[in-house]
Amino acid sequence: MSISPVTIVCYLLGISAVVGLNAVILVWLERKVAGHMHFRYGPMEVGPHGLLQTLADGIKLLGKQFLVPDAADRPLFLLAPVVSLVPIFVAMVPLPLGETLQAWxxxxxxxxxxxxxxLNTLGILLAGWGSNNKYALLGGSRAVAQILAYKIPLLLCILTIIMMAGSYSLRQIALAQKDGWYILYQPLLFIIYIVTITLETNRSPFDFSEAESELVAGFHIEYSAMGFSLFFLAEYSYMFIAAALASILFLGGWQGPFLPGPVWSLLKLYGIIFLLMWFRWTFPRLRIDQMLHLGWKILLPLALVNFLVTAGVLAL
Amino acid sequence: MNGYRYLAGIVTGSVSLLKGMRVTFANMVSRPHTVQWPRQTAPLPARFRGHIRMLADEETGFPRCFACGSCARICPSACITVQGRKPGDRKKKVAVRFLLDFTKCSLCGLCVESCPARALAFSRDYALAGYRDTEFRTMDLLEGLASPFQF
Amino acid sequence: MFASFVHTVYTLAFATILLLVVGGALLAVTARNLIHCFFGLVGALLGVAGLYYNLGSPLLAVMQVMIYIGAVCVAIAFGLTLTRKQGEEGMRPLDIKAAIPVVLVVAMLSATLKSLAGREIVASARKIDESRIGWMLLGDYLLPFELISILLTVAVIGAVTIALINRRI
Amino acid sequence: MEFLATLPNSLLVYVVVAHALFAIGLFGMLFRRTLIGFLISLELLLQGVGINIMAFGTYLVPDPLQARISTLFIIGIAAAEAAVFLGIAVAVFRNYQTIAVDRLIGLKG
Structure with a gap:
């Protein structure tokens, strides 16, 4: 209880600003990347190179009506966007984005x-069940099947890194890479990790719970206006957190020559996010059984072997 | 042997994924093909077919049409209405009404080909917009042309 | 001034957690719809994580969220999607058996409180260095630790085997 | 308000909540109709036990780490038990097309 009130308010504002700004920038970036990969420009009209397009869209969404379907399970339906958004604010707290830039x-x-x-999956599940729509329900069920397939390789990746750094503290893990980033020692692990965070953030080629071409919009099919934008915000914030984690676990976090720490942090982080976008606009969506095959039969054994080999090397 | 196939599958799969990513990256850094209309416009093809328009006589500025009605007769969609009148001092009729129902026109071009006076041509007008369908149901092709009948 | 404000917020937060635990548990047991039961359970488990944190153990709070909500609840949700059938939800009509938990727990509680009355409370909830847990797990508690890992492996293999019995596909 | 302020740091609250959870869980075990309902109640019951151990371990024992290890073990065992339980539930559903306990009467004489 020794933290001063000013600090708390500052951090709350800072985290909110990061969540909001990040979503604005990422939506714009996504549309730009998508456009240029299709030989298009993407948004160009609002602001220089369409930079303010997302803001305009956000204002438009604020002005729209939030509809709750008659048949929906009202409390679950209303709770779902909140459940998927709130954990983000907590998960941002221990993320170090710079030498001193860390809330806690x-x-x-x-x-x-x-x-x-x-908890992200829980929000999707709530939305899927609350909407009382068969597509939404299918999206929710798929999200559950998906989490079982990718979580174990993801945890194995993290476990390997913890073993190498000898700490659960994100700051200590970043500091342990002063002399060499872990990506140099663990390139395979980095690839596995990137694949699992693509799965975790529900992005194409693994966007089974959303799957426009099969489930229309999947779990958020019934959401309009603010509910929809909250899901959007949550999706991009989870991308931010996953990419920040990747940059801390494998790329040394804020450490780098010449530039100040936060700049390096953001550079690495958005580099990884660009990689995710690149995947999305390159690869077609997998079938659900192909994803399960990938998760259980390829990622899991590879991560396990990698874990054991690392343990062996560290023990020597 | 099976294990070898498993590993080889992973490797070839990864390589093919990388190839795909190279293609999209090359796309991204190359010039977009889009034209930012209306600030830029793409050149229209030479034989672009817009809705038909009436040509004017070079000397008089009157419409070339003498209301023979062959365009209305040949039109498969029956979207042309022509009415002509004889001015007092001339032998040929002159069109006083030439209405095109553009909502039905399929731009087949039979009217243009069949016109004995070569009075019809395709316009190069592609950005049509209006507030109601009547604007296109009765497009007056004589609009803007001089008329021998002064009212 | 600020300290008392913080304390009020803290107390209210604690009361909310208690409400979440008990309310979630009641919802989990009494709701008609199994989905509501499931989310009641999630609420109760989150609340219990809050209680663990309040007892000075952030590690257990996080483990609770990770294992219970991340693994057990997801597994339950998976089971729900696999075995969903309308019209089999809700509770049986209450009868005399409802007295069993009440009587049992009142008896247990009174016995506990009676034995507590004589004891002095040696410590209050406080933050302690939990990094020793790892050493303890690999030292004094190595045998139960290994047994748990064997149990988990056996349970997972067993669950898969049972679920595959009479598989028609 | 005075009473509320002492809440977060009193052993009594934890003990009462733990017992309440245990009772609710037991109640659910007796009255839910389906296997999944059973499992949910069972988890609540285990939560009661966990809170109790943690509370006693924190307030009454000089070294609170032992209680934490016990609770960790409970969490681990609960995970294993949930896996087995769900395996059984899925197998039962596949064979009987139902998970309502009343209709699982294949063993009845």
Whole structure:
């Protein structure tokens, strides 16, 4: 209880600003990347190169009507966007984006972020069941099948890194990479991790719970206006957190020559997010059984072997 | 042997994924093909077919049409209405009404080909917009042309 | 001034957690719809994580969220989607058996409180260094730790085997 | 308000909540109709036990880490038990097309 009120308010504002700005920038970036990969320009009209397009869309969404379907399970339906958004604010707390830019240095920060990342699926499940729509329900069920397939490889990746760094603290893990980023020692693990966070953030080629061409919009099919934009915000914030985690676990976090720490942090983070976008606009969506095959028969054994080999090398 | 196939599958799969990513990256850094209309316009093809328009006589500025009605007769969609009148001092009729129902026109071009006076041509007008369908149901092709009948 | 404000907020937060635990548990047991039961359970488990945190153990709170909500609840949800059938939800009509938990727990509680009355409370909830847990798990508690891991492996393999019995596909 | 302020740091609250959870869980075990309902109630019951151990371990024992390890073990065992339970539920559903306990009467003489 020794934290001053000013600090708390500052951090709350800062985290809210990061969540909001990040979503604005990422939506714009996504549309730009998509456009250029299709030989298009993407948004160009509102602001220079369409930079303010997302703001305009956000204002438009604010002005729209929030509809609750008659047949929907009202409390679950209303709770779902909140459930998927709230954990983000907590998960942002232990993320170090710079030498001193960290809300709370927590010695189990990594565990906290991973645990809260799991709540994302819960929000999707709530939305799927609350909407009382068969597509939404299918989307929710798929999200559950998906989490079982990717979570174990993801945890194995994180476990390997914890073993190498000897700490659960995100800050300590980043500091342990002063002399060499873990991506140099663990390139395979980095690839597995990137694949699992693509799965975790529900992005194409693994966007089974959303799957426009099969489930129309999947779990958020019935959501309009603010509910929809909250889901959007949550999706992009989870991307931010997953990419931040990747940059801390594998790329040394804020550490780098010449530039100040936060700049390096953001550079690495948005580099990884660009990678995710690149995947999305390159690869077609997998079938659900192909995803299960990938998760259980390829990622899991590879991660396990990698884990055991790393343990062996570390023990020597 | 099975294990070898498993590993080889992973490797070839990854390589093919990388190839795909190279293609999209090359797309991204190359110039977009889009034209930012209306600030830029793409050149229209030489034989672009817009809705038909009436040509004017070079000397008089009157419409070339003498209301023979062959365009209305040949039109498969029956979307042309022509009415002509004889001015007092001339032998040929002159069109006083030439209405095109553009909502039905399929731009087949039979009217243009069949016109004995070569009075019809395709316009290059592609950005049509209106507030109601009547604007296109009765398009007056004589609009803007001089008329021998002064009212 | 600020300290008392913080304390009020803290107390209210704690009361909310208690409400979440008990309310979630009641919802989980009494709701007609199994989905509501499931989310009641999730609420109760989150509340219990809050209680663990309040008892000075952030590690257990996080483990609770991770294992219970991330693994057990997801598994339950998976089971729900696999075995969903309308019209089999809700509770049986109450009868004399409802007295069993009440009587049992009142008896247990009174016995506990009676034995507590004599004891002095040696410590209050406080933050302690939990990094020793890892050493303890690999030292004094190595045998139960290994047994748990064996149990988990056996349970997972067993669950898969049972679920595959008489598989028609 | 005075009473509320002492809530977060008193052993009594935890003990009462733990017992309440245990009772609710037991009640659910007796009255739910389906296997999944059973499992949910069972988890609540285990939560009661966990809170109790943690509370006693924190307030009454000089070394609170032992209680934490016990609770960790409970969490782990609960995960294993849930896996087995769900395996059974899925197998039962596949064979009987139902998970309502009343209709699982294949063993009745």
């Amino acid at each position: 240095e927590l010695n189990i920060g990594l565990l906290l972020v991973v645990a809260l990342g799991l």
